[in-house]
Amino acid sequence: MKVFAGGISTETNTFSPMPTGMRDYTVIRPEDDVEEGTMRAFDQFESDTRARGWEYVFGLYANAQPAGLTTRSTYESLRDELLQRLQAAMPVDIVLLGLHGAMVAEGYDDCETDIIDRVRQIVGPDAKIGVELDLHCDVTQAMIDTADAIVLYKEYPHTDVVNRAADLFNIIADAAEGKTSPTMALFDCRMIGLYLTSYEPLRSFVDEILAMEGKDGILSISLVHCFPWADVPTCGAQALAITDGDAEKAAQVAEEIGRRFHGMRRELDQTPHTIDEALAQAQTAPPGPVVIADRADNAGGGAGSDSTFMLKAMLDQGIENAAVAMMWDPIAVQVAISGGVGAKLELRLGGKMGPMSGDPLDLTVTVSSIVEEMVQEWPQQGDPVRIPCGDSVCLHCNGIDIILSSRRVQAFSPDVFSNHGIDPSQKRLMVVKSSQHFYAGFAPIASKIIYMAAPGAVAPRYTEIPFTRVDLNKYPWVDAPFA
Numbered sequence: 001m002k003v004f005a006g007g008i009s010t011e012t013n014t015f016s017p018m019p020t021g022m023r024d025y026t027v028i029r030p031e032d033d034v035e036e037g038t039m040r041a042f043d044q045f046e047s048d049t050r051a052r053g054w055e056y057v058f059g060l061y062a063n064a065q066p067a068g069l070t071t072r073s074t075y076e077s078l079r080d081e082l083l084q085r086l087q088a089a090m091p092v093d094i095v096l097l098g099l100h101g102a103m104v105a106e107g108y109d110d111c112e113t114d115i116i117d118r119v120r121q122i123v124g125p126d127a128k129i130g131v132e133l134d135l136h137c138d139v140t141q142a143m144i145d146t147a148d149a150i151v152l153y154k155e156y157p158h159t160d161v162v163n164r165a166a167d168l169f170n171i172i173a174d175a176a177e178g179k180t181s182p183t184m185a186l187f188d189c190r191m192i193g194l195y196l197t198s199y200e201p202l203r204s205f206v207d208e209i210l211a212m213e214g215k216d217g218i219l220s221i222s223l224v225h226c227f228p229w230a231d232v233p234t235c236g237a238q239a240l241a242i243t244d245g246d247a248e249k250a251a252q253v254a255e256e257i258g259r260r261f262h263g264m265r266r267e268l269d270q271t272p273h274t275i276d277e278a279l280a281q282a283q284t285a286p287p288g289p290v291v292i293a294d295r296a297d298n299a300g301g302g303a304g305s306d307s308t309f310m311l312k313a314m315l316d317q318g319i320e321n322a323a324v325a326m327m328w329d330p331i332a333v334q335v336a337i338s339g340g341v342g343a344k345l346e347l348r349l350g351g352k353m354g355p356m357s358g359d360p361l362d363l364t365v366t367v368s369s370i371v372e373e374m375v376q377e378w379p380q381q382g383d384p385v386r387i388p389c390g391d392s393v394c395l396h397c398n399g400i401d402i403i404l405s406s407r408r409v410q411a412f413s414p415d416v417f418s419n420h421g422i423d424p425s426q427k428r429l430m431v432v433k434s435s436q437h438f439y440a441g442f443a444p445i446a447s448k449i450i451y452m453a454a455p456g457a458v459a460p461r462y463t464e465i466p467f468t469r470v471d472l473n474k475y476p477w478v479d480a481p482f483a
């Protein structure tokens, strides 16, 4: 057997003011040297392929930090290069694609359907196509009609990327050997939201789904969480089931799981707190570090990660023994590095990416630490993932340590602070610009975690998202959309 693997991946926030161009993509080609552990799903595809004694051809993997629409020329150029590399590898028996599922480009509402369709045109009807997606995606009927198996991450935070790659490989490899015949079905759950698998009732539901797989002809079950900041007609949560050749059972499992997911909607819809509510809750929290997630300014959802609403409130309220990570401000980083550790600076900070980032703050700060080419280690099932953050500095201002980065990256792990010599366990308050990926690293040290809805490009009050193209006969716009 000959296996071809590749992909293009980003999560598109159609409300984000920042376009995604070629410079924003990290493109890995077969000839490139990559640091061990950076290829994640593709490393798994390769090792599983070689373990079967099959041939593995890697095409190309392009990945960009979430932001606004990918420009048309960028998307078409990356897509066409991926397809040319597939064409050059023909004939192949299996194609494994690592995509996101919420990628939107100029002129393409649904890049993944376009890629899968073009791959099918090249490989013909007999080759098997397997696709791994982020759970913050939309799955279309066209995708399940064209691909042979689609497997999503099950965990949010996404700690199971490699495990799900292994699941997908096994399903596709068995199909290619003629042992199984994967059959997919979707069920529309008629809801939009962000669903955290670290908490009940979803924690147990995901575990139950994992236990159902591999039994009674069920090959895989995925919850399609959707990505709420994409104004595309397909936006919405779904359930996806794969059975071995039993279309009726796939539809039945998808509906059963989808209706149970829908039934949890009110419990899952925890409206995050305002800035003032979050700070008041932090004051009365048990002893130890309190973590406030500034979800609206999460770089990982396409926000600028430079909003000042929360920092301004903390300074106004005189909050001390606190830290904030990370603000994306490459100019301030450069100024701080020029000044050096110990420099006292009058600095204009943040608020550069438009009204959703608030106003810049003019602050008197002391540069307390500089880390060039900083890396965060994001905890995973298996080895942690190394996340490059560019150059990073810590600025101290009135009892608050403010971590800045030259690269727009969310806070994934407490080492975002400890890299700067700050002991996270000794801070009373840590504010992380992240929706949920911070959770695996911070939960073990936090006395309380508070989810906050400040203004921002990823503002987590769904009914305030200015959709124009989505059918809103869905929860929370409609309380009981199936009624």
Ligand SMILES: [Zn+2]
Pocket (backbone or CB within 6 Å): 134, 135, 136, 158
């Ligand atoms: Zn995601």
